[in-house]
Amino acid sequence: MTLPDGDCDLLRDLLVAAGATTVVEIGLAYGSSALAIGEALAAQGTARHVIVDPFQDSAFSDAGWAALCEAGLDAIAELVREWSSIALPRLVSEGIVADAAFVDGSHRFHEVFVDLYFLRKLVRPGGLVVLDDQWAPSVSTAARYFERNLGWERVSDAFAGGSTRRAGDDPSADLVPRCVAYRMPEPSEPAFTDFRPF
Template sequence: MDHTGARVREIRRRLREKGPEWTRGPELDFAAVTLPERDCDLLRDLLIAERVETVVEIGLAYGSSALAIGEALLAAGRPNPRHLVVDPFQWEAYRDTGWRLLAEAGLGPVAALIREPSSLALPRMLTDGIVADAAFVDGSHRFHEVFLDLYYLRRIVRPGGLIVLDDDWAPSVRTAVRYYERNLGWTVIPEAFARGTRIAAGVRTAERMRGSGGPDVAGPPRCRAVRLPAEPFEPDFDAFRPFGAEDR
C-alpha cells in the first residue's frame, strides 16, 4: 500500500477526468450518482483535520467518496486505518466498479466491503464493538432507512465524532437528521461544506439527477456535517422536540 496517497490521488484524477470504465446505463449516470469532486475534497480535508482512524461509509457506487476517504485515512497517519464500506448493491447495480477502483488505488489493506443492507450491517458492527471516528452516509434516501442508519451510527461513532450526510437537500434526509439535532444534541458544522455543491431549493430527486445543482446555485449545501456530543445522553420521555425538514 502506498502510504503517501499518491496512487489514490492518481486514481481520483483519472476518475474525475475520464469517468469510470463502466456505468449502468444513461450517459449522465456517473455525474448524477457520484459525489462531486469539490465535495470529495472537502470531505477528505474534514477527515484529515479530525485525524480519523476508522470510518464507516454507507453506499459505494462508483467510489468517488470512498477514494477521498481512503486518501484521508492515509494522510491522517494513524497506526491502524480502517474503512468499512456498506453496499448491498455494489455488484448488482455497479458491477463492482467502485470496489475495483479502491483495490487499484492500493486501499485493499485498509478497506472492507460489506455486501448487505446497512440495517443488518450496522447492528452487527455495534455487537462486534466497532468504534468509528466518523461516518459518511449516502445510502438509501428513504426517511425510515436514513433514520435507522443514524440511530445505529450514533452508537458506533465515538462521542464527539462526525457524521457527514450526502444529499441533505432531500426532505427525507434533512428531516431524519433534524430529529437528532433537535433531540440528541448533534451540532452542525456549517463551515465544513460552505464551499461545496449547492442544490436549488425545491428541487426534486429526479430533477437533481438531471443536473440541477452546482457551486453557484442559491440553495443549501448538498452535504451536511454534524458532530456528536462529547457526552452522549438519552433525553427524558417528555423532552421530545418536534422536528421537520423545513426547520433548518
Template structure:
C-alpha cells in the same frame, strides 16, 4: 500510496468510470462531486480519523477520498468499512475495483448487505469509529435507522457527514438528531453535504423532553 490514490481519484473525476449503469449521465448524478470529495477528505484529516464507516459505495468517489484521508493521517491501524448491498449487482463492482486499483483494499472492507443489518451487527460486535459518511438509501425511515445505529458506532464527539441533505427525506431525518439528541452542525462550504458533531459525552434524553422536528 497516497499519490496512487490521488491519481485514481483524478482519473475518475476527469474521465468517469469504465462502466456506468443506465443513462450516460448516471455517474454525474450519483457520484459525490470532486470538490465535495476534497471537502470530505479535509474534514477527516482535520479529525485525525483512523476508522471510518461509509454507507453507500456506488462509483467510489467518496470512498477514494476517505481512503486518501486515512492514508494522510497515517494511523497504524486505519480501517474503512464500506456498506453497499448493490455494489456487485447494480454497479458491477466498479467502486470496489477502483479502491483495489488505488491499493486501498489493505485498509478497506466491503459489507454487501443492507446497512440496517450491517450496522446493527457492528454495534453488537462493539465496533467503534471516529467518523461516518452516509450516502445510501434516501428514504426517510432508512436514513433515520442508519443514523440510529451510527450514533452507537461513532465515538462521542465524532463526526457524521451526509450527502444530499437538500432532499426533504434526508434533511428531516437529520433534524430529529439535531433537535433531540444534541448533534451540532459544522459549517462547511457545500450545497449538498451536511456535517454534524456528536455530543461528548453522549446522552439519552428523557422521553418527556421530545421536541417536534421537521425539515426546512
C-alpha cells in the same frame, strides 16, 4: 450517484483535520467518496474503512470496489455487501468505534433514520457524521430529529464552497449545501417527555 470532486476534497480535508482513523461509509456506488475517505485514512497511517453497500455488485458491477482496489486502498477497506440496517447493528455488537461516518445510502426517511440511529452508537463522542444529499427532504428531516432531540451539532463551515442544490429540488427554494457534517455529543438518552417536533 457520485460525489463531485470539490465535495470529495472537502470531505477528505475534514477527515484529515479530525484525525479520523476509522470511518464507516454507507453506500459505495462508483467510489468517489470512498477514494476521498481512503486518501484521508492513508494519511493517518493505521486505518480502517468499513463500507456498507448491498448493491455494489448488482447495480454498480463492482465499479466502486474496483476503483478502491486499483488505488491500493483495499488494504485498509472492507466491503460489507449487506443492507445497512443489518450490518450496522452487527458492527455495534462487535464493539467497533468509529471516528467518523459518511452516509450516502438509501434516501428513504426510515432507512436514513435507522442509519443515523446506529451511527450514533458507532461514532465516538466528538466524532463526525457527514450526510450527502441533505437537499432531499427525507434526508434533512431524519437528520433534524437527531439535531433537535439528541444534540447533534452542525459543523457550519465544513462544506462551505462545496456544491449546492435547491432544497427538495423546488426551483423556488433556497440553495443548500449538498453535504452536511455533524459533531457527535456525549451519549445521553432524553426522557420521552422531552421530545421536540422535527
